[in-house]
Amino acid sequence: MTxxxxxxWPAPAKLNLxxxxxxxxxxxxxxxxxxxxxxxxxxxxxxxxxxxxMVAREGGPAGVAELDDLSVRAARTLLQxxxxxxxxxxxxxxxxxxxxxxxxGSSDAATVxxxxxxxxxxxxxxDDLAELGLMLGADVPxxxxxxxxxxxxxxxxxxxxxxxxxxxxxxxxxxxxxATADLFADPKLTRDCxxxxxxxxxxxxxxxxxxxxxxxxxxxxxxxxxxxxxxxPARLTGTGACAFAAFADAxxxxxxxxxxxxxxxxxxxxxxxxxxxxxxxxxTPAF
Numbered sequence: 410m411t412x413x414x415x416x417x418w419p420a421p422a423k424l425n426l427x428x429x430x431x432x433x434x435x436x437x438x439x440x441x442x443x444x445x446x447x448x449x450x451x452x453x454x455x456x457x458x459x460x461x462x463m464v465a466r467e468g469g470p471a472g473v474a475e476l477d478d479l480s481v482r483a484a485r486t487l488l489q490x491x492x493x494x495x496x497x498x499x500x501x502x503x504x505x506x507x508x509x510x511x512x513x514g515s516s517d518a519a520t521v522x523x524x525x526x527x528x529x530x531x532x533x534x535x536d537d538l539a540e541l542g543l544m545l546g547a548d549v550p551x552x553x554x555x556x557x558x559x560x561x562x563x564x565x566x567x568x569x570x571x572x573x574x575x576x577x578x579x580x581x582x583x584x585x586x587x588a589t590a591d592l593f594a595d596p597k598l599t600r601d602c603x604x605x606x607x608x609x610x611x612x613x614x615x616x617x618x619x620x621x622x623x624x625x626x627x628x629x630x631x632x633x634x635x636x637x638x639x640x641x642p643a644r645l646t647g648t649g650a651c652a653f654a655a656f657a658d659a660x661x662x663x664x665x666x667x668x669x670x671x672x673x674x675x676x677x678x679x680x681x682x683x684x685x686x687x688x689x690x691x692x693t694p695a696f
Contacts, residue, residue, distance in 0.1 A: 423548070425647045523538065
């Protein structure tokens with residue numbers, strides 16, 4: 410496949426603008442509160458017809474086998490559920506750093522579900538696709554829904570927040586890999602945050618409970634947070650290694666990324682309350 414730029418489909422990054430743990434279910438899963446917002450930057454996917462039943466991948470995340478790739482699993486799941494006699498070759502341009510807390514794999518899966526549902530005329534609703542997405546990962550449904558959202562439960566209960574400010578963000582990831590399971594197992598992790606409201610969040614009464622744990626375990630991430638905080642208040646996104654800070658304009662966001670240490674990854678992007686893939690599809694998000 411030789412992809413043409415104009416045929417690329419976006420798989421946008423997300424930020425967790427805050428992240429609290431408010432309890433735990435009987436099955437051991439933690440109960441969360443968070444806000445998701447998209448960025449106008451992320452991975453890109455191209456789709457090419459293939460023989461019936463074939464799902465193949467070019468590119469993709471380093472070190473991830475094709476059958477383990479969420480984008481491939483999403484296409485296979487769609488074929489299995491619908492019984493369609495279709496096939497696809499996926500070309501995946503991974504621009505989001507792995508383990509950054511930016512939702513790259515979940516976003517790739519959601520874009521595959523949304524685009525193939527359209528290309529294959531599968532006729533599934535957004536509710537159907539979100540249900541399939543939840544089978545692949547807890548963050549996939551918010552990408553399927555396509556609107557910035559307040560999330561609760563394990564991240565699957567969503568309330569749209571279409572009117573959030575859409576600042577520019579500087580995002581920085583130092584060259585470290587974070588194991589999410591280790592963070593959840595850390596005895597110093599706060600697991601009993603009092604539930605807050607959307608109003609509390611909008612008044613700034615929220616943070617990321619994983620940030621103190623990550624700072625203590627990964628000094629490079631602590632350094633990234635400090636570097637950004639010299640320009641604007643910085644925060645950790647999700648359970649990954651990326652720090653982010655909001656700015657009024659692109660130049661200010663890019664300025665905060667100057668002179669990053671060798672091996673660090675950084676980019677500036679605009680916050681989006683409507684996912685770029687939904688803007689491309691012309692879809693109306695449904696909740």
